[in-house]
Amino acid sequence: xxxxxxxxxxxxxxxxxxxxxxxxxxxxxxxxxxxxxxxxxxxxxxxxxxxxxxxxxxxxxxxxxxxxxxxxxxxxxxxxxxxxxxxxxxxxxxxxxxxxxxxxxxxxxxxxx
Amino acid sequence: xxxxxxxxxxxxxxxxxxxxxxxxxxxxxxxxxxxxxxxxxxxxxxxxxxxxxxxxxxxxxxxxxxxxxxxxxxxxxxxxxxxxxxxxxxxxxxxxxxxxxxxxxxxxxxxxxxxxxxxxxxxxxxxxxxxxxxxxxxxxxxxxxxxxxxxxxxxxxxxxxxxxxxxxxxxxxxxxxxxxxxxxxxxxxxxxxxxxxxxxxxxxxxxxxxxxxxxxxxxxxxxxxxxxxxxxx
Numbered sequence: 001x002x003x004x005x006x007x008x009x010x011x012x013x014x015x016x017x018x019x020x021x022x023x024x025x026x027x028x029x030x031x032x033x034x035x036x037x038x039x040x041x042x043x044x045x046x047x048x049x050x051x052x053x054x055x056x057x058x059x060x061x062x063x064x065x066x067x068x069x070x071x072x073x074x075x076x077x078x079x080x081x082x083x084x085x086x087x088x089x090x091x092x093x094x095x096x097x098x099x100x101x102x103x104x105x106x107x108x109x110x111x112x113x
Numbered sequence: 114x115x116x117x118x119x120x121x122x123x124x125x126x127x128x129x130x131x132x133x134x135x136x137x138x139x140x141x142x143x144x145x146x147x148x149x150x151x152x153x154x155x156x157x158x159x160x161x162x163x164x165x166x167x168x169x170x171x172x173x174x175x176x177x178x179x180x181x182x183x184x185x186x187x188x189x190x191x192x193x194x195x196x197x198x199x200x201x202x203x204x205x206x207x208x209x210x211x212x213x214x215x216x217x218x219x220x221x222x223x224x225x226x227x228x229x230x231x232x233x234x235x236x237x238x239x240x241x242x243x244x245x246x247x248x249x250x251x252x253x254x255x256x257x258x259x260x261x262x263x264x265x266x267x268x269x270x271x272x273x274x275x276x277x278x279x280x281x282x283x284x285x286x287x288x289x290x291x292x293x294x295x296x297x298x299x300x301x302x303x304x305x306x307x308x309x310x311x312x313x314x315x316x317x318x319x320x321x322x323x324x325x326x327x328x329x330x331x332x333x334x335x336x337x338x339x340x341x342x343x344x345x346x
Contacts, residue, residue, distance in 0.1 A: 002248040010134045027125055038251040038277040086312040094312035105130045111123045
């Protein structure tokens with residue numbers, strides 16, 4: 001369960017951004033979490049609910065955009081289905097993960113007086 | 114408050130960030146990586162379930178490489194110095210990191226451990242991560258390679274159940290193969306499962322106990338050491 005330590009890192013990053021922009025509150029936090037990132041979005045939400053108490057995010061809503069895993073051929077870019085052997089049927093090159101490993105702080109909505 | 118129309122709503126500013134949440138860890142990992150490169154150190158992050166045979170593999174490696182390569186280890190566990198004690202007994206200078214309740218090592222913990230004098234001069238540094246097939250995969254430590262130990266008793270479908278860990282693996286060691294005669298493990302299905310989560314599945318079957326297959330692991334390490342450069346021992 002590394003979601004708590006992730007939320008701690010997230011809070012530090014948000015705090016830093018809020019101070020730099022002289023914000024008094026954070027209203028919205030938007031994250032992008034990939035299917036193959038190793039992070040469970042539901043657990044991240046629970047951790048956020050607990051950790052945000054008494055912080056600048058106390059009233060913030062959390063939006064998590066779940067990014068599906070998308071594999072493609074590293075040579076010819078043909079799509080390769082999740083669950084298939086990770087090698088291109090056409091050219092034999094290994095697959096590469098085109099998206100789905102993100103653990104991103106995407107956007108904040110800050111209240112600036 | 115809104116100063117445009119006096120409506121009383123707070124003034125909200127959207128700010129695009131698009132930064133990895135683990136950027137602080139990533140920076141520390143990059144620092145570790147620079148340190149390893151500058152000192153000609155090959156750093157291997159060894160991961161796997163509790164009881165997958167990570168420490169036994171390192172003990173056998175220590176004995177095989179004694180007098181050939183200067184080797185060091187950092188061993189992470191929630192509690193106790195037992196793994197570090199075992200590695201020291203096998204001849205590797207080893208530093209324990211006890212994480213308390215944390216389920217993984219992070220780059221800062223590894224950086225702190227690197228200041229241990231006993232690890233100075235090592236060309237080959239093993240970081241034996243906390244036994245766990247989930248969390249350690251998320252944290253970059255600055256290693257050159259990820260090696261995952263998967264014991265034959267864990268079952269052939271483990272890679273499909275824990276795809277994140279195996280996707281990040283540069284090499285999978287299928288361990289405890291001396292137990293195969295006592296199990297009904299379909300090895301072909303294990304290899305098929307790996308090919309569905311690893312784009313380039315590199316797999317070695319080893320037994321630390323009987324020594325079978327260990328030469329291939331030692332050769333793999335020697336190849337990576339040669340690539341890491343420097344002819345100094």
